[in-house]
Amino acid sequence: xxxxxxxxxxxxxxxxxxxxxxxxxxxxxxxxxxxxxxxxxxxxxxxxxxxxxxxxxxxxxxxxxxxxxxxxxxxxxxxxxxxxxxxxxxxxxxxxxxxxxxxxxxxxxxxxxxxxxxxxxxxxxxxxxxxxxxxxxxxxxxxxxxxxxxxxxxxxxx
Numbered sequence: 001x002x003x004x005x006x007x008x009x010x011x012x013x014x015x016x017x018x019x020x021x022x023x024x025x026x027x028x029x030x031x032x033x034x035x036x037x038x039x040x041x042x043x044x045x046x047x048x049x050x051x052x053x054x055x056x057x058x059x060x061x062x063x064x065x066x067x068x069x070x071x072x073x074x075x076x077x078x079x080x081x082x083x084x085x086x087x088x089x090x091x092x093x094x095x096x097x098x099x100x101x102x103x104x105x106x107x108x109x110x111x112x113x114x115x116x117x118x119x120x121x122x123x124x125x126x127x128x129x130x131x132x133x134x135x136x137x138x139x140x141x142x143x144x145x146x147x148x149x150x151x152x153x154x155x156x157x158x
Contacts, residue, residue, distance in 0.1 A: 004113070004117075005113075007117065007130075008110050008111050008113075008117070011110045011117075011130070011133045011134070011137070012107050012110060012111060014133070014134065014137040015103060015106060015107060015110070015133060015136055015137045015140070016103065016107070017137075017140070017141065017144070021141060021144070021145075024099070024100070024103065024140065024144065025100065027144050027147065027148060028051075028096055028099070028144075028147070031047060031051075031092065031096070031151070032089075032092075033085065033086055033088060033089050033092055035047060035151065035154055035156070036048040036051065036085060036086055036092055037084055037085020037086065038085075038154055039084065040150055040153045040154065043150070045080075045146075046084045046085060046150075047147055047150050047151065047154075048081070048083070048084060048085050048086050048092070048095075049080060049081055049083075049084060050143050050146055050147050050150070051092075051095050051096070051099070051147070052080075052081040052083075052095060053079055053080050053081070053143065054099055054139075054140060054143050054144070055095050055098050055099050055102070056073075056078070056079055056081075057079055057139055058099065058102045058103065058106070058136055058139070058140065059098070059102050060073060060079075061106070061132050061135060061136050061139075062102055062105055062106050062109070062136075064121070064124070064127070064132065065106075065109055065121060065129060065132050066109070067123075068122065068123045069123075070123060103136075103140075106132075106133065106136055109129060109133075110129065110133050115129055116129070117129050117130040117133075118130060
């Protein structure tokens with residue numbers, strides 16, 4: 001029982017970061033609409049496109065874990081936005097809030113001891129909650145690293 005809770009706590013720390021990386025909220029703090037939509041020469045995405053991709057992918061993984069009627073979105077079109085910038089500050093704030101809320105919801109799934117971390121997800125093909133939690137951690141770390149680099153290239157203090 002102790003090992004089970006330790007694993008759940010480790011997964012939470014992994015998803016929230018703050019061990020090898022700064023916490024998610026800290027990395028995303030203070031992004032402006034202008035910064036989010038600004039292009040860096042030679043890169044195929046903006047901060048906004050990365051944020052929207054993170055939001056969509058994280059929600060998709062969570063939906064897969066919870067929804068027996070899950071329908072897989074089309075890759076890559078459904079996972080990447082075409083708009084390079086948020087419409088306004090409200091849209092940016094909503095995306096940032098949703099990223100945090102969906103991360104909290106995934107942490108709750110992992111911390112719920114009624115959920116077997118090792119049991120195959122019934123409507124999947126071998127995936128487990130453990131695998132999906134580590135997928136979120138890995139995917140978020142990768143794209144958050146890209147956001148940090150973009151913010152630095154745009155003159156930010158990260």
